[in-house]
Amino acid sequence: MRQRQQNRFSLRLRIIGGQVTAEKLRKISEVAEKYGHGYVHMTSRQGIEIPFIDFDDIDAVKDELALVELQPGACGPRVRTVTACQGADICPSGLIETSRLAEEVDLRYFGRALPHKFKIGITGCKNNCLKAEENDIGIKGGALPAWAAGKCTFCGLCTAVCPTKAIAESSQTLTLLNEKCIYCGKCAKSCPADAWSGQAGYILSFGGTFGNEIRAGTPLLPIIFSKAQMFAVIDAAVAFYDEYGKAGERFAKTIERTGAELLRGRLEREIPARV
Numbered sequence: 001m002r003q004r005q006q007n008r009f010s011l012r013l014r015i016i017g018g019q020v021t022a023e024k025l026r027k028i029s030e031v032a033e034k035y036g037h038g039y040v041h042m043t044s045r046q047g048i049e050i051p052f053i054d055f056d057d058i059d060a061v062k063d064e065l066a067l068v069e070l071q072p073g074a075c076g077p078r079v080r081t082v083t084a085c086q087g088a089d090i091c092p093s094g095l096i097e098t099s100r101l102a103e104e105v106d107l108r109y110f111g112r113a114l115p116h117k118f119k120i121g122i123t124g125c126k127n128n129c130l131k132a133e134e135n136d137i138g139i140k141g142g143a144l145p146a147w148a149a150g151k152c153t154f155c156g157l158c159t160a161v162c163p164t165k166a167i168a169e170s171s172q173t174l175t176l177l178n179e180k181c182i183y184c185g186k187c188a189k190s191c192p193a194d195a196w197s198g199q200a201g202y203i204l205s206f207g208g209t210f211g212n213e214i215r216a217g218t219p220l221l222p223i224i225f226s227k228a229q230m231f232a233v234i235d236a237a238v239a240f241y242d243e244y245g246k247a248g249e250r251f252a253k254t255i256e257r258t259g260a261e262l263l264r265g266r267l268e269r270e271i272p273a274r275v
Contacts, residue, residue, distance in 0.1 A: 001075060007054060007055045008052050008053065009053050009055060009058065010041070010051040010052070011050045011053055011058070011062075011072060012047050012049045012072060012073040013050070013065070013070055013071070013072065014070070014071045014072060014073045014081050014110070015046055015073075016081060016082060016084075016102050016103055017084035017098065017099050017102030017106070018046035018085075018086075018102075019099055020048070024068045024069075027064065030064070031061055031064055032050050034064075035053050035054070035057045035061050036050045036052045036053055037051060037052045039051075045080070045081070045083050045119070045121075046081075046084075047073055074110065075117075076117065077113060077115060077247070077248075078111050078113050078114060078117065078118065079109040079110055079111060079112045079118045079120065080119050080120075081106060082102045082106040082120045082122065083102070083119075083120075083122065083130055084098040084101070084121070084122040084123070084124075085098055085122070085124050085129045085130045086124070087099060087101075087141070088141070088200075091124055091125070093124070093125045093127050094124035094125055094141060095124060095125045095126075095198070096124055096141035096201075097124075098122045098123070098141070105120055105122065105139075109234075109238065114238070115241065115242070115245035115246055115247050115254070116247075116248055116249055116250050116251070117250075118136045118137075118238075118241070118251060119134075119136050119137075120137045120138075120139070120234075121134065121135035121137075121138050122138075122140075123138070123139070123140050124141045125140070125184070125185065126140065126141075126183065126184040126185070128140060131210075132203075132217065133205045133208045134209070134210040134216075134217070135205075136206070136207065136208060136209075136241075136251040136252070137204065137205070137206060137234060137237060137238075137251075138204065138205040138208055138217045139202055139230070140203040140204075140205070141201075142182075142183030142185070142200070142203040142223045143184070143199060143200050144181075144183060144201060144223060144225075145176055145183075145185070145187050145188055145196055145197070146196070146199065147174050147176065147195060147196055148196075148197070149173070152193060153195070154169070154174075155192065155193070157190050157191065158186075158187040158191055158196055159174075162186060162187055163182070163186065164180045164181065164182055166180035166182070183203060183223050185198045185200075199225060200225075201223040201224055202223065202224045202225075203224075204219065204220075204221060204233060204234070205218060205219045205220075206218055206220055206251070206255065206263065207250075207252035207255045207256075208252065209250050213252075217252075218255070218260060220263065220264045221264070221268065224271065232270040233267050233271070235270075236266050236267050236269070236270050237266075240254075240263055241254055244257075244262075
């Protein structure tokens with residue numbers, strides 16, 4: 001990316017899901033010392049930029065970074081590098097694995113040309129550390145609760161921690177109020193008797209932006225439990241944008257112009273009928 005300074009460029013690296021090995025960090029440090037000003041910039045989307053690279057050194061910098069399999073990131077009207085939190089493998093609150101998922105998503109969509117820049121972010125749970133709704137497509141971990149009456153001690157902890165009061169107790173029975181449940185999984189995480197369990201899944205949002213215009217992405221579908229179905233839905237959303245989007249128009253504007261119901265109908269065809 002061109003800087004204000006003449007003949008100087010800032011090289012953005014492709015850091016998938018916010019994870020980078022120590023070996024790659026050492027090489028980034030070496031390149032910043034040798035070709036830049038000895039520092040890097042951490043972007044808001046988990047990227048690393050090396051500023052003050054001379055135009056004549058760009059190819060040499062790329063060659064050195066390639067030794068540890070580091071590549072430039074994407075700019076312009078195409079799918080950008082995928083961001084992710086640490087997810088269920090690391091975080092006690094995590095409901096889905098995020099790091100390997102970020103690699104899968106990045107491998108499938110990174111660099112694809114579209115009408116405008118297109119961002120995908122993955123967050124492991126409803127705590128939403130990665131702010132999924134800021135992205136053109138946000139992927140958020142969720143869990144559909146199920147209650148086993150025979151294990152329950154009726155301690156009341158689940159009803160106390162539920163943020164939306166989606167659990168009703170009556171006559172030694174707990175009932176999940178589906179219309180109130182936000183799939184946060186806190187009932188299952190907190191239950192000392194394992195009376196609550198949660199089926200993990202993916203909650204998708206569409207059309208988020210956080211630049212000149214701020215718009216939260218809209219969830220158009222119920223929680224999805226199959227990764228294959230999730231990818232089918234994302235494929236359909238990207239194809240929809242490619243078909244209906246105008247050059248220079250963000251996905252949110254395309255949805256607004258064409259109507260969310262048109263997109264919802266396209267996405268629902270990728271999900272089998274629910275019993």
